[in-house]
Amino acid sequence: MTENPLVSLAADLLSGQIRVVDLTQTLSSAFPQIVLPPEFGQCWPFRIEEVSRYDERGSAWYWNNFSCGEHTGTHFDAPIHWVSGRDLPNNATDTLPVQHLVGAACVIDCSAEAAADPDFLLTANHLQRWEAVHGRIPPRSWVLMRTDWSKRSDPVAYQNYDETGQHTPGPATDVVRFLIDERDVVGFGSESIGTDAGQGYHLKPPYPCHYYMHGAGRYGLQCLTNLDLLPPTGALLFCAPLKIKNGSGSPIRALALVRGEDHKGG
Amino acid sequence: MIPPLLRPKRKNPILRTRLPLLPPSSRSRAALGLTAAAALGRFELQVCGSCGIVQYPPREVCHGCLSGALHWREQSGSGELISTTTVHLSQDPYFRERVPWRLGMVRLDVGPTVIVHLHVGCAPVPSRVRVGACLDKSGQGVLMAFPIDEVPNMADDTQLREMTCDPKFRKVLVTDGKTDVGQAIVRGLIAAGADLVWVGYAEPWKKIPGFAALAALPQVALLPLDLSDSRSVKEMAGEIGGKVDILINSAEVHRAQGIASRSGIEAARAEMDINYFGLLRLAQEFGPVMRSRAADGQSSATAWVNLLSIYALCNYPSHGTFSASKAAALSLSQCLRAEMRAGGVRVINVFPGPIDDEWNQTLPPPKLTPEALAKAIVNALKDGVEDIYPGDVAQEWLARWEESPKTLEREVSV
Numbered sequence: 011m012t013e014n015p016l017v018s019l020a021a022d023l024l025s026g027q028i029r030v031v032d033l034t035q036t037l038s039s040a041f042p043q044i045v046l047p048p049e050f051g052q053c054w055p056f057r058i059e060e061v062s063r064y065d066e067r068g069s070a071w072y073w074n075n076f077s078c079g080e081h082t083g084t085h086f087d088a089p090i091h092w093v094s095g096r097d098l099p100n101n102a103t104d105t106l107p108v109q110h111l112v113g114a115a116c117v118i119d120c121s122a123e124a125a126a127d128p129d130f131l132l133t134a135n136h137l138q139r140w141e142a143v144h145g146r147i148p149p150r151s152w153v154l155m156r157t158d159w160s161k162r163s164d165p166v167a168y169q170n171y172d173e174t175g176q177h178t179p180g181p182a183t184d185v186v187r188f189l190i191d192e193r194d195v196v197g198f199g200s201e202s203i204g205t206d207a208g209q210g211y212h213l214k215p216p217y218p219c220h221y222y223m224h225g226a227g228r229y230g231l232q233c234l235t236n237l238d239l240l241p242p243t244g245a246l247l248f249c250a251p252l253k254i255k256n257g258s259g260s261p262i263r264a265l266a267l268v269r270g271e272d273h274k275g276g
Numbered sequence: 277m278i279p280p281l282l283r284p285k286r287k288n289p290i291l292r293t294r295l296p297l298l299p300p301s302s303r304s305r306a307a308l309g310l311t312a313a314a315a316l317g318r319f320e321l322q323v324c325g326s327c328g329i330v331q332y333p334p335r336e337v338c339h340g341c342l343s344g345a346l347h348w349r350e351q352s353g354s355g356e357l358i359s360t361t362t363v364h365l366s367q368d369p370y371f372r373e374r375v376p377w378r379l380g381m382v383r384l385d386v387g388p389t390v391i392v393h394l395h396v397g398c399a400p401v402p403s404r405v406r407v408g409a410c411l412d413k414s415g416q417g418v419l420m421a422f423p424i425d426e427v428p429n430m431a432d433d434t435q436l437r438e439m440t441c442d443p444k445f446r447k448v449l450v451t452d453g454k455t456d457v458g459q460a461i462v463r464g465l466i467a468a469g470a471d472l473v474w475v476g477y478a479e480p481w482k483k484i485p486g487f488a489a490l491a492a493l494p495q496v497a498l499l500p501l502d503l504s505d506s507r508s509v510k511e512m513a514g515e516i517g518g519k520v521d522i523l524i525n526s527a528e529v530h531r532a533q534g535i536a537s538r539s540g541i542e543a544a545r546a547e548m549d550i551n552y553f554g555l556l557r558l559a560q561e562f563g564p565v566m567r568s569r570a571a572d573g574q575s576s577a578t579a580w581v582n583l584l585s586i587y588a589l590c591n592y593p594s595h596g597t598f599s600a601s602k603a604a605a606l607s608l609s610q611c612l613r614a615e616m617r618a619g620g621v622r623v624i625n626v627f628p629g630p631i632d633d634e635w636n637q638t639l640p641p642p643k644l645t646p647e648a649l650a651k652a653i654v655n656a657l658k659d660g661v662e663d664i665y666p667g668d669v670a671q672e673w674l675a676r677w678e679e680s681p682k683t684l685e686r687e688v689s690v
Binding site (some may be wrong): 039042045049051052055057058059060165166168169170171172173 | 479480481482483502504505506507508531540542543546
């Protein structure tokens, strides 16, 4: 009888052979929100109101009500989020196959490029150079673009707006097509607000990662953090959204499993 | 010669902060007519519709002919100062702390002789004076005699300063400095002699033209403040609430829409969240501490200003959800006024007509410039009134609303 791998996984988690890495930004009202022109509908930022705190409003208990949009904080984008994915089957948070929500992650380190150029675009060429070192991206993997953008703790620097809009790194059109057509990825994740670059509106098509990924039934993860603690390959990602009926996405607690020797945080 | 007001010394932190007291505030219902007029900056007396007599003090019927047809009518206030006295000893707790206090008797040209608080600039008896109505610390209308002609440092009279909310040497919070109106208010306050202006700003990643220049002014201190965020309001009230003398809530969300012109409630909710709940958050966090500091020396907490809209009186359907949020804010501000009155902090409601900004872009003139609105607000503080209606459109709406709310409702709903 073969050993149940989950039993040994549980033992490795207990012993610390396998480490759990939190890829999630703290939900707070201070965390910045996606910006749209004011005439558009707006996604709610995270807000919290105290219900009671061991006081006259509730003597023995503390709790809060919170509010936010589906795309607040570290969050998941379902295919139905974009017009290109609107007619796909099982395209919403309540219907998408949960088997997709746990999977291998490949981490593409673009931190040096993003530090040099906030408008850095990850290209297919760049990805192929990464594969030459780390191997071919396996089918049904998640591809996470590490930029260290999450280390910008000042919301102004994180948003990085000027009068021409936002300047944050993201994928070029060709790498999005390549990841879908040539590598069959499950989804794409980034550290900034949006899987697309800050200037992604000016690419062809506008917001190519949203347009093509969701059009092909793939997913997006945004506002990830701690990607620098993950190995280039070999991490297992957990990124389940809340089961919102016909939801377009949801804040998540993104976690990754890594082997102890791969964990870069020591 | 009135001695100019001097910048007060820093507060001695080992002395107890003086608690606010109020001058006698009970009035008959008839006498509240004087208060209602003073709240608008007007001096009105009862005029008998039958015999034409002008009467003071206010009564239920005419003291000359017993007619009940009494009408409050605006008066010029000109008259002769016939007697003065200075109170050095008072059993009233409020005046006891403020003696010596000057009083006078003025024979008004229209007939009655009235007891007045006396501005220090009035010439000795007998002299010509102008009587005006002011709101005192209890929010009630009282009469004060002023010199006919403007004298230097007129606003610095200590008795008058009990009636007004002059920003000179005071510290002011403007809750949103990122709008054109907010920026104009900040500049207006600095020009009026405010010592310090905290300028609230939300969403720091959105850079607004003019904001950097405003931030560079020496009297300005930037304050991260988001009225949609209870924690932000609480934190900033904890940080500066005990120093704010005047709070001007300039934050508003305005979307030009009615009910059918935009589906869903999100934009309307954003209006409500800032225009109504934002005021409630501010009032809960800043209200009590300001009320407790209403007698804290020369630069005590003195006023709270709400930027409402003339549409708070009557819904303007093409800006229908905005109107509704401002009506809600008006109602809440009346509650705030009642609560702040216990400390003597004045709540001033500002009802502008359409402001010349991006959300009124398609409306034809006349529109109120941010600078004109800021000037009206500073003047309201200097005059110590409760309600102002700046601009031609607001004045016209007000007149029509006072005449017939139903007629106005039908007129503007085309």
